[in-house]
Amino acid sequence: MxxxxxxxxxxxxxxxxxxxxxxxxxxxxxxxxxxxxxxxxxxxxxxxxxxxxxxxxxxxxxxxxxxxxxxxxxxxxxxxxxxxxxxxxxxxxxxxxxxxxxxxxxxxxxxxxxxxxxxxxxKRHIHMTPEDSLVYGVKDKDIVMVYCKGDGTRKTIFDDVLIRVHPTYALEFHVDVDEANAAILNNNDPVYIIEEL
Structure with a gap:
């Protein structure tokens, strides 16, 4: 991966x-x-x-x-x-x-x-600026997969993640409490867009 x-x-x-x-x-x-x-x-x-x-x-x-x-x-x-x-x-x-x-x-x-x-x-999504979108090679409304390690016991791949691009956004991956709990994911934990599996 x-x-x-x-x-x-x-x-x-x-x-x-x-x-x-x-x-x-x-x-x-x-x-x-x-x-x-x-x-x-x-x-x-x-x-x-x-x-x-x-x-x-x-x-x-x-x-x-x-x-x-x-x-x-x-x-x-x-x-x-x-x-x-x-x-x-x-x-x-x-x-x-x-x-x-x-x-x-x-x-x-x-x-x-x-x-x-x-x-x-x-819908789970990633906020980013146009400059961020160039770094990650994505555009507004793209759908990506995101890998999160969590605490290492429940490594998770989130599919169907929406990319939202706007100049006023800050780079951040948003999920709800149910999704986060399932992956042992906390605020400010690092996640990664998957380039290829």
Whole structure:
């Protein structure tokens, strides 16, 4: 197996919600502004102090972290394990693609919203700049395989990994908690695009 250098750091994504400006006000009150508490790996993205409850047909999950800044449309990213607990069957989607996604109820301290769509399992992907794409010999929307050693006991190859290229991105491989746990993969662990098997 031949791997492309240099290594790419992993970012493990827990369940979270992105809110539209309208939904921020519905959930937290008119004029409410999100409260950043931690910068995330991608420039301009941040975790917020605000949290909500999400409710599905079979159960609910509390303490769902809001990520900022506000987006055009509200989006919720969960793991498959979360989906079982909620009683929903969200599809695997690229962020922002809400076609054929499912909905649920979101409860905030000042209000409740009922989403008809926007809940998904996030497609695993790599963020990179155009300069990075030249280094790795890939382009936006390419699909690659990624090798991760983890702690050495569960070496894993992730297939069907989407390449996302934009000047504002930082180089990072994103998977959800279920995928990371299966591979014993932690934040900032090195992973590699596979050049050839």
């Amino acid at each position: 031949k791997l492309k250098e240099p290594a790419i750091k992993a970012g493990v994504s827990n369940r979270h919600i992105h809110l539209s400006a309208e939904d921020i006000e519905l959930l937290f009150g008119k004029g409410h502004q999100l409260t950043p508490i931690k910068d995330l790996g991608q420039p301009g993205q941040f975790a917020c102090d605000e949290k909500v409850i999400i409710v599905g047909p079979k159960g609910s999950l509390t303490g769902i972290r809001v990520l900022g800044p506000a987006r055009k449309a509200t989006q919720i990213e969960v793991s498959r394990t979360d989906a079982f607990m909620l009683g929903i069957k969200p599809p695997i989607k690229d962020s922002g693609d809400h076609e054929n996604t499912v909905g649920l109820t979101v409860v905030g301290p000042r209000g409740t919203i009922v989403l008809k769509s926007g809940v998904m399992l996030a």
